[in-house]
Amino acid sequence: MSRYFSKSFLLFLFVIPIICIIYPSVLWVIGQVFFPFQANGSIVNGPDGKPVGSLLIAQPFTKDEYFQPRPSAASYDASASAPSNLSASNYALRDRVARSLGPIVVYSDGPKKGQQVAPDIEAWFQQDKFGGQPHIVAQWDDAHNELAQGWVSADPTHGAYVDDWTKKHPNEVSKWKKDNPGTPDPKAADLAVLFFETFSKDNPGKFPSAVSHQSADGKPVTAIEPVNQGSDIQSIFFDMWRQEHADAPLQDVPADMVMASGSGLDPHISLQNAEYQLGRISQKWASDTKRDPKQVRSEIEQMVEADAWAPFGGLAGEKFVNVLQLNLTLRNKYGQPQ
Amino acid sequence: MLHLWLLPAALIVAAVLVSIPLSKFAVWIMEGRYRPLPGFGWIERKIDSGPQDWKQYTAALLIFNVILFVWGYVVLALQPIMPLNPRQLGMLAPTTIFNSVASFMTNTNLQDYSGDVHFSNFSQIFFTISNQYISAAVGFCALAAIIRAFRGEKKVGNFFIDMWRVLIYMFVPAAILSGVLFIQQGMPMTFKSTIQVATLEPGAMGTDDKGVAKEQTIVFGPVAAMIPIKQIGTNGGGFFGANSAHPYENPSAWTNFITCFDMMMFPFTLVLMFGRMLRKMRHAIVIYGVMLTLMIGMIAWSIYFELKPNPGLTAHPPSVTYKIPSATAKGGFRELTIPQVAGLPIEQHLGNLEGKELRFGTVAGPTFAALTTAVTCGAVNCAHDSLNPLTGLSPMVGMWLNCVFGGKGVGMINLLLFLIIGVFIAGQMVGRSPEYLGRKVGAREVKLAVIALLVHPLMILGPTGLFAATSWGTKAEFNPAAHGFSEVMYQFSSASANNGSGFEGLGDTWGFNANPTPAPTSRQLDIAAGLVMLFSRYLPIVAPIAMAAFLGMKKEAPYGLGTMRDDTMTFYWLLLGTIVIIGALLFLPVAFLGPVADHLGPMPFGG
Numbered sequence: 001m002s003r004y005f006s007k008s009f010l011l012f013l014f015v016i017p018i019i020c021i022i023y024p025s026v027l028w029v030i031g032q033v034f035f036p037f038q039a040n041g042s043i044v045n046g047p048d049g050k051p052v053g054s055l056l057i058a059q060p061f062t063k064d065e066y067f068q069p070r071p072s073a074a075s076y077d078a079s080a081s082a083p084s085n086l087s088a089s090n091y092a093l094r095d096r097v098a099r100s101l102g103p104i105v106v107y108s109d110g111p112k113k114g115q116q117v118a119p120d121i122e123a124w125f126q127q128d129k130f131g132g133q134p135h136i137v138a139q140w141d142d143a144h145n146e147l148a149q150g151w152v153s154a155d156p157t158h159g160a161y162v163d164d165w166t167k168k169h170p171n172e173v174s175k176w177k178k179d180n181p182g183t184p185d186p187k188a189a190d191l192a193v194l195f196f197e198t199f200s201k202d203n204p205g206k207f208p209s210a211v212s213h214q215s216a217d218g219k220p221v222t223a224i225e226p227v228n229q230g231s232d233i234q235s236i237f238f239d240m241w242r243q244e245h246a247d248a249p250l251q252d253v254p255a256d257m258v259m260a261s262g263s264g265l266d267p268h269i270s271l272q273n274a275e276y277q278l279g280r281i282s283q284k285w286a287s288d289t290k291r292d293p294k295q296v297r298s299e300i301e302q303m304v305e306a307d308a309w310a311p312f313g314g315l316a317g318e319k320f321v322n323v324l325q326l327n328l329t330l331r332n333k334y335g336q337p338q
Numbered sequence: 339m340l341h342l343w344l345l346p347a348a349l350i351v352a353a354v355l356v357s358i359p360l361s362k363f364a365v366w367i368m369e370g371r372y373r374p375l376p377g378f379g380w381i382e383r384k385i386d387s388g389p390q391d392w393k394q395y396t397a398a399l400l401i402f403n404v405i406l407f408v409w410g411y412v413v414l415a416l417q418p419i420m421p422l423n424p425r426q427l428g429m430l431a432p433t434t435i436f437n438s439v440a441s442f443m444t445n446t447n448l449q450d451y452s453g454d455v456h457f458s459n460f461s462q463i464f465f466t467i468s469n470q471y472i473s474a475a476v477g478f479c480a481l482a483a484i485i486r487a488f489r490g491e492k493k494v495g496n497f498f499i500d501m502w503r504v505l506i507y508m509f510v511p512a513a514i515l516s517g518v519l520f521i522q523q524g525m526p527m528t529f530k531s532t533i534q535v536a537t538l539e540p541g542a543m544g545t546d547d548k549g550v551a552k553e554q555t556i557v558f559g560p561v562a563a564m565i566p567i568k569q570i571g572t573n574g575g576g577f578f579g580a581n582s583a584h585p586y587e588n589p590s591a592w593t594n595f596i597t598c599f600d601m602m603m604f605p606f607t608l609v610l611m612f613g614r615m616l617r618k619m620r621h622a623i624v625i626y627g628v629m630l631t632l633m634i635g636m637i638a639w640s641i642y643f644e645l646k647p648n649p650g651l652t653a654h655p656p657s658v659t660y661k662i663p664s665a666t667a668k669g670g671f672r673e674l675t676i677p678q679v680a681g682l683p684i685e686q687h688l689g690n691l692e693g694k695e696l697r698f699g700t701v702a703g704p705t706f707a708a709l710t711t712a713v714t715c716g717a718v719n720c721a722h723d724s725l726n727p728l729t730g731l732s733p734m735v736g737m738w739l740n741c742v743f744g745g746k747g748v749g750m751i752n753l754l755l756f757l758i759i760g761v762f763i764a765g766q767m768v769g770r771s772p773e774y775l776g777r778k779v780g781a782r783e784v785k786l787a788v789i790a791l792l793v794h795p796l797m798i799l800g801p802t803g804l805f806a807a808t809s810w811g812t813k814a815e816f817n818p819a820a821h822g823f824s825e826v827m828y829q830f831s832s833a834s835a836n837n838g839s840g841f842e843g844l845g846d847t848w849g850f851n852a853n854p855t856p857a858p859t860s861r862q863l864d865i866a867a868g869l870v871m872l873f874s875r876y877l878p879i880v881a882p883i884a885m886a887a888f889l890g891m892k893k894e895a896p897y898g899l900g901t902m903r904d905d906t907m908t909f910y911w912l913l914l915g916t917i918v919i920i921g922a923l924l925f926l927p928v929a930f931l932g933p934v935a936d937h938l939g940p941m942p943f944g945g
Contacts, residue, residue, distance in 0.1 A: 001397065007387045007498050008402040012409065014381050015505055019471045020464050023510055024563035027517045031527030031562060039527040041558050041586070043535065052538045056524055056585035059535075059554050060542040070696075074580075076543065078556040079532065080455050081580035083693040083721035085843035087817040088650035091942040093692065093724075097651055098682055105683055239682070246653070246680035255684050259648070259691040262583030262703075262720045268696045272685070311591030316345045316699030318688065327538055337539075 044324070047332055053324050054078075058265045061327060064284045065337035067269065067277055069323045070256050071100060074264025081263045094239065095147060100258045102238030103231055109249035117250065118234040121241045126228050128205040130240055137207055140240060141196035147236075152192040161208060161224040162188040162195050172198055199226070207233055271308045271319040274326070278304065285330070288338045303329050342645075346637050346705045349595065350630070353602035360603065361610035367507045368482050368500065368615070378506065385502060389493035392887035395483050396880055398497035399476060403443060403876070406472060410439035413465045423458035424531050430456060431848040431856065433864035440868035442469035444875035445477060445745055447568075447575030447716050447838035448829075450846045450864055454557045454578040459531055466575060467564050474571030474604075474746040475504040480879045481608060481747030484754070485615045487886035488775055490894070494887070508604075509570060516566035516600055524589030527562040561586050569600035572745045574716025574838040582706070582719040583695050594698040594719060598706060601715040605743035608750050616775070620905035625753060628913045632742045636708040640732035644704035644725060648690040650942045653681030676940045690729075693721025704729055711736030714745035716838025723817065723825065723841040727936035730824060730841070731929060737828075737835035738925045739917060740794060745836060748875075751882045752794075753917075758787040758885070760916030761902070770900060777892040783885050790881035795924040797834040797870045802827045802928065810862045816843030818943045824932035833867040834874040 031039030046052035053059045058069040060076045069076075073084035086093035105117050112120075130136045141148045152158050166173055166188070176186065176194050183190055199208065206226035215221040227233070242248075254273040282297035289296070307326055308319040331337075366372060374382055390398060413420075414435045418428050430438070434451055441448045442465065453462065479500040486494040521527050534553045537543055541551035561577045565587055568575060578584035588594050609629065613622020657678045664672040694703045703720035710717055711733040722733060736742055741752035758774060762784050765772025772779040805811030805826045815822030825841040832839055845857035848864065857863075895901075903909065 001401070003387055004394075004398045004401045005405070007385055007398070008405045010385050011402070011498050011501060012405065014385065015472070015502070016464075016468060019505065019510065019567075020468050023513065024463060024467070024560050026514060027521065027527050027563050028529065028560065030518055031521040035521045038524045038589075039521050039562070041526045041528070041533055041556060042524050042589075043533065046536070046538055051533070051535045053535045053554060054533075054556055056589055057554070057556055058585075059537045061539050062542050063539055066539060076554065078554055080452065081578045081584050082452075083580060083583065083724065083842070085721055085723040085816055085841075086692065087723055087821040087843070087936070088648050088690070088692075088726060089819060089821050089936055089939060089941055089943040090650070090817045093648075094650050094682070094942045097684070101682055101684070242680045242682065246678075250683035252683045252685035255647075255686045255688060255691045256696060258684060260693065262693045262695050262718075263578070263580035263585060265580070265585055266695045266697075267585055270688075270696060311697065311699055312345075315341055316591055316702065317696070318700065320696045324538065331538060 044328065046328070052328070054267075055322060055324055056267050058261075058267045059324060061323070063337050064280055065288065065334075066327045066330065067274060067281060067321075067323050070266050070269060071096075071258065071260045072264040073260045076265065078265055081265055083262045083264065084260045091144065092146070095144070096260075097258045098239035098242070099235035101253060102235040102241075105238070105253060106251050107249060108251035117238075117241075117248070121234050121238055122229040124241055124244070125207075125233050125237055126205040130244065135200040135204065136237065136240065138197050138200035140237065141193055141200065145193050148192040148196050149189045152189045152195070157210065157222070157224055158208070159188040162191060165195055165199070166191060169198060207236070209233075267322055267324060268320040269323055271304070271321060274304050274308070274321045281330075284337070285334050289334055299333075300330070339645075342641070342701045345595070345699060345701055346641065349598050349602065349705070349709075350634070352599055353606045354630075356599075356603060357606035357610055360607045361614055364508065364607055364611045365614045367503050368611070370499075370503070372507065382499060382502060385498040386496055387498060388496065390496055391492055392483065392487055392494050392883050395494050395497050396883050399480065399879070400876065402497065402501070403476065406443045406469070407439055410443055410465055410469055411435060413468075414438060414461060417458055417461050420458065420460040422460040422463070422529060422531070425458065427456065427458050427850070429851045431851045431853065431860075431864075433861045433868075434848050437864035437868040438465075440871045441833075441838065442466065442573070442575060443473050444836050444871045445473040445571070445573060445714075445748075446833060446836040446871045446875070447573045448833055448840065448867060448871065449575055449579075449838070450860065450867070451849055452579030452847070453576055454584075456849050459529060459559045462559060462564060462577060466577075467567060470564070470567045470571045470573040470575065471505055471509055472501075474567075474573060475501050475509065477745055477747035477751075477879070478504045478604070478608070479747070480883060481612070481750050482615075484751060484883055484886040485612055487883065487890040488616060490890045494883075509567060512570050512600075512603070513566035516570065516596060517562045519596055520565055520589075520593055521562045523593045524586075525562040525565060525593065526558040526586050527560060528558060529560060531559055532557050558586055565597065566600065568717060569597045569715065570604065572601050572605065572713050572715040574601075574710065574718075576717060582717045583693075583721070585695070585697075588695075588698070588719055591698050591702070594702050594706070597717065597719075598709055601713050601717065602709065602743070604746060605713045605749055608747060609743070612750055618775070618905070621909075624905055624910050625757070625913065627910055628917070629741070629743050629753070631914060632739065632917070633708070633712050636712055636732045636736055636742065637705055640704035640708045640725075640729045641701045643729040643732075644707075645689040645701070646726060647684075647686035648692055649726065649937075651682045651684055651686070654679040654941060679941070690724070690726050693724035695719065704732070708732045708736060710839055711832075711835070711837050712742040712744075714740065714749060714835055714837045716832065718839050721842065722828070722839060723821075723843040727821070727933050730828075730936075731933040733839065734824075734828060734831055734929065734933065735921070735925075737831040737837050738795075738798070739921045740835045741917065748836065748879065752791075752878065754882060754886075755787045755791045755878075756917050756920065757913060758783060759791065759920070760912050762787075763916065764902060764912055768902075770902075773895060773901065774889065774904070776894040776897065776901075777889050778895065779889065780892075783889050786881045786885040786888070790878045790885070791920075793874055793877045794834055797874045798827070798830050799924075799928065801830045801866050801870055805830075805863070805866070810859045813858045814845040814860075814863060816845060820932055820935035820939055821943075824936060827928055827932050829863070829867060830870060833870040836871060836875055
């Protein structure tokens, strides 16, 4: 038996240097000598010659002048890749997708063809009726406790707003404590459901949102206030609006625009998605550069066409484009976005 | 849409074509007919401890694995003080280390950590790469010993020599070849850990407290050294948390093709090697055919269901009300109404894109999902947790059967267990004493086969039941209802099949020892899954070696008129039927509690 121990050690002694030192070194030499660009992460430089990113790793773009990548469950953190892991049965998936749809979806037919649905969502929201019952926010809160709690934890200002509300509503809070003896000292998130219930009754047709003001000394100040329009309402309540307007003809959005990738870092979007974003992008660049919108559009169309390709000549899938590559081309051609 | 089936078809054809010459080469190496490379002959003489009988071979295998366990534990525990760690990553939690060491030495590669977050390049090379090579070779050697025992040889070879042969003459060359192709396609190969880049749109990543635009920190490293052996050794433990979905770990449709091919290459080869070494090629081809049938079925199943849109986002028909028997309700029935749901305006003609990458092509995700569990690799190129409910059944079936080509050697070994039981059942049916390879299968062989076979369902269903029924599991579930149950069940199926893929929503990460907020039941999951992996690895290796040895010791009976032939279509159906029926008997109930209930249940589920 002891012989087997010594032979095992010997085997380790011979094998480990080969597989852990020689083998990686051989690949390292081949990579660094023959394929230095790929072996060092496919990093590309910006207009100023400094590295701006990797062609293989998605990075966020917020400006309307740029193509936007797929949503990322990892917040585009290239040191912690992750998928959303949400199953179809999880309402959180539908909620996330619906929120990104609300502000961008347009009518595909009818008198409002081509117009955004967002203003209609706001108008419907202000009526404050869902399924024949009053108080949309209270019903949303009741159906989706976890989303209500998620809102409270999403931002410290939200939590502070609820804490503030707690102080002003001692009666409701003490009743809640009586009903929930297990939580004698509730935090903001624990009270989320109760908060939205009363908020909805106190502020019909409104939802708490961040609003920017000019303060006395001219500096912008952001505070949470009840509002009856804006992106929160368009996104959070799009799914409920849709349930009451199931027959409204809406234009389909390319799936990869709202569905998150497996790594959170997918550097590509489908050609369909790029074409969907084209209108917004070319309009913006045309106004930035003060040029003819039609011409800018056809220029960008050509860029997209030139960049689009499908693996194995289209046998395995459909055409897609590299977001960073395209945006870099835009940046080099048109300069800094305004 | 027909052209979409070309990718899986091309993969299977490629693997079949390569397995034919490769199996010849494998026999040439394992039978020791080659001439060692200069200098290597000396090493072989040094590590050779002489011919071993089956008990000695098994002892050597187990002792070697004990040392492998210690090696892994030490390397991981020393991470904070070792080189190649510019990010100064700290000590991992003890249960995370235990789980990872058990996971990698058993060829499972279940990861309760994230490679890009928790491992330094030193750990990636000296822990991950070394284990991925060595654990794959162990299974390979076990199969070689079993084949020699079946041939009636008293001495079944020398474990250390076998290990050396597999590693040096098969895995290393194949890995270098794949590695070069991978680098050319964009996989990084560097010993640096991170690179900082300013984003093209300054401040798009947000700004810090002082209003300075944040940079994007990109983690990379010797990725192209790890991924080839991760795939060739059917290990599956990724360099990055997102595994083969990560653009650095799988940069293009080509690398995706090669990674798929790599994980199929040796499992396909080993079946033919079995036939060549036993001089029973027709018999091996029958087994090959059974495995191929099951694999094609699993791939077709998952592609079919994954090309459907994500049901959480589509419209659902007018509300349905079910009457459900209930003891407490009036009249003995209560009503359950599943409401009507309006669809969201999404163009889903590419199927369910949640958790998928675009560059591999439309069907690459479901194809990979079916393959990775069939050959017990465990790498994933899409988020299995986000697969459509019924698609998720395909990888589960792969793990439950665990013999559809299966892992290095052990897949073939598992099939032999089904085979012995199939032969036994057939013998009972016709009233003849069962035989295999011309030798009578006795009570002792069948007992050993059944023990080895039952370890697997016991190790899946036992812990799944325990965790699903208690807060150990329910607290870790990320998705609701039946899908949450699937997450727990998948975890233990994966651990017991030594697969390593996961419904990764499950909260099983403690990570660094200093982590202030570990997943609440990560400790329990780490330890339970770690133990499952160890039991389900070594029992099903040791028992079949013993079984093969006992069978091989018996006298070969002359071939007679009543002998059941093992190279006919009849035998194909017998084997296929045995696998499907035993598999269904063991796992249909959980299949219905998990993915099927998930599919039939209301979508989305609320929350």
